[in-house]
Amino acid sequence: NAGVTQTPKFQVLKTGQSMTLQCAQDMNHNSMYWYRQDPGMGLRLIYYSASEGTTDKGEVPNGYNVSRLNKREFSLRLESAAPSQTSVYFCAGAGTSGYNEQFFGPGTRLTVL
Amino acid sequence: GQQLNQSPQSMFIQEGEDVSMNCTSSSIFNTWLWYKQDPGEGPVLLIALYKAGELTSNGRLTAQFGITRKDSFLNISASIPSDVGIYFCAGRRTGTASKLTFGTGTRLQVTL
Numbered sequence: 001n002a003g004v005t006q007t008p009k010f011q012v013l014k015t016g017q018s019m020t021l022q023c024a025q026d027m028n029h030n031s032m033y034w035y036r037q038d039p040g041m042g043l044r045l046i047y048y049s050a051s052e053g054t055t056d057k058g059e060v061p062n063g064y065n066v067s068r069l070n071k072r073e074f075s076l077r078l079e080s081a082a083p084s085q086t087s088v089y090f091c092a093g094a095g096t097s098g099y100n101e102q103f104f105g106p107g108t109r110l111t112v113l
Numbered sequence: 114g115q116q117l118n119q120s121p122q123s124m125f126i127q128e129g130e131d132v133s134m135n136c137t138s139s140s141i142f143n144t145w146l147w148y149k150q151d152p153g154e155g156p157v158l159l160i161a162l163y164k165a166g167e168l169t170s171n172g173r174l175t176a177q178f179g180i181t182r183k184d185s186f187l188n189i190s191a192s193i194p195s196d197v198g199i200y201f202c203a204g205r206r207t208g209t210a211s212k213l214t215f216g217t218g219t220r221l222q223v224t225l
Contacts (some may be wrong), residue, residue, distance in 0.1 A: 004155075031211055042116055042201065042217040043156070050211040058212070090155050099144045099163060100205045100213055104155035 002026055004105035006091050012111045013081045021076040021089055021108050029093030032074035033102060034058075034066060036087040043090065049074055081112045119202055119216030127224050132189040134219045136202030144205040145178050145185040146213070151198045159200075160187070194223050 004025045013019060025032065034046040035058075045058030049068040063085060065077045078085060088109050092102040118137045126132060136145070144163055148156035160171050162178035162185060169176055173190045185202055202216040 040217070043215045045212065048211060056211075092155075094211070099161065100211065101144075101146060101158055101161050102203075102213060103158060104148075106155050107153075 004091055004093050004103055006089075006105040006108050008108060009106065010109050012113065013078075014113050015082060017081050017112075018077070018079050019081065020078075021091075021110075022073070023075065023091030023105060024073045025091075025093040025103075025105075026072065027093055027103065028071075028096065029103075030071070030096055031094035031100070032068065033092040033094070034064075034074070034076045035090045035092065036060065036085075037090060037107075038087050046076065046089075081110075083112045086110060086112045117202055117204060117214055117216035119219055121219060122217070123220040123222070125222045125224065126192055128192060128194060130192055132192055132196070132221060133186065134188075134200060135184060135186045136204070136216045137184040138204065138214070139183065140206050141182045142185075142204035142206055142214075143182070145176070146203040146205075147174075147176050147185070147187050148201040148203060149198050150201065150218075156201055189221075192221075192223050194225065197221055197223050 007022045033048040035043040044060050047066040049055045052071045067075045088107050090107050091105040095101045147160045150156040160176040165182050167178040175188045177186045199218040199220050201218050203213040
């Protein structure tokens with residue numbers, strides 16, 4: 001039982017390049033989330049998927065797209081990376097209790113030059 | 114977007130001391146969660162609180178769901194070096210079942 005996994009762990013991009021961050025969970029979570037973490041800013045929600053087949057914008061969605069491929073997988077895409085997207089990205093899944101306890105992956109550290 | 118007010122922002126304490134931190138909001142929350150993040154890792158859930166007044170412990174950690182439902186507290190007793198990290202509170206508000214609001218974190222440093 002790996003929990004929530006993310007790939008890659010590190011990535012360096014040039015401005016304008018695109019990439020997809022992958023997230024998978026084996027905890028049977030219905031809901032999945034993408035956050036970014038910047039120094040002094042805490043965790044900010046980018047997009048979330050309350051259930052398979054649905055996605056919704058969070059607090060900072062501009063410049064990102066998501067795909068809920070199936071119940072297990074939720075990917076985050078940067079179509080044209082910008083230096084302002086340099087951050088640590090975390091994926092999370094929420095349990096089925098209804099209280100929304102979220103469980104996080106190890107993160108992807110992205111640098112955009 | 115709203116974030117919870119978490120204090121203090123940082124703490125430097127000596128090993129063996131007790132630690133207290135809190136989280137406040139202008140909104141009512143139905144669930145309070147406390148997470149710890151080690152350097153280079155993702156946040157790990159420590160304690161979950163589900164009703165006003167609830168007091169829950171996890172080893173040396175004790176958290177409380179405030180009576181007003183607008184605040185929560187985390188205490189760590191007899192701190193040890195591995196307590197170093199960032200502690201985040203998070204809350205779930207009525208009508209936002211699928212989303213959490215996070216605090217900005219309390220950075221804890223423990224000296225020997």
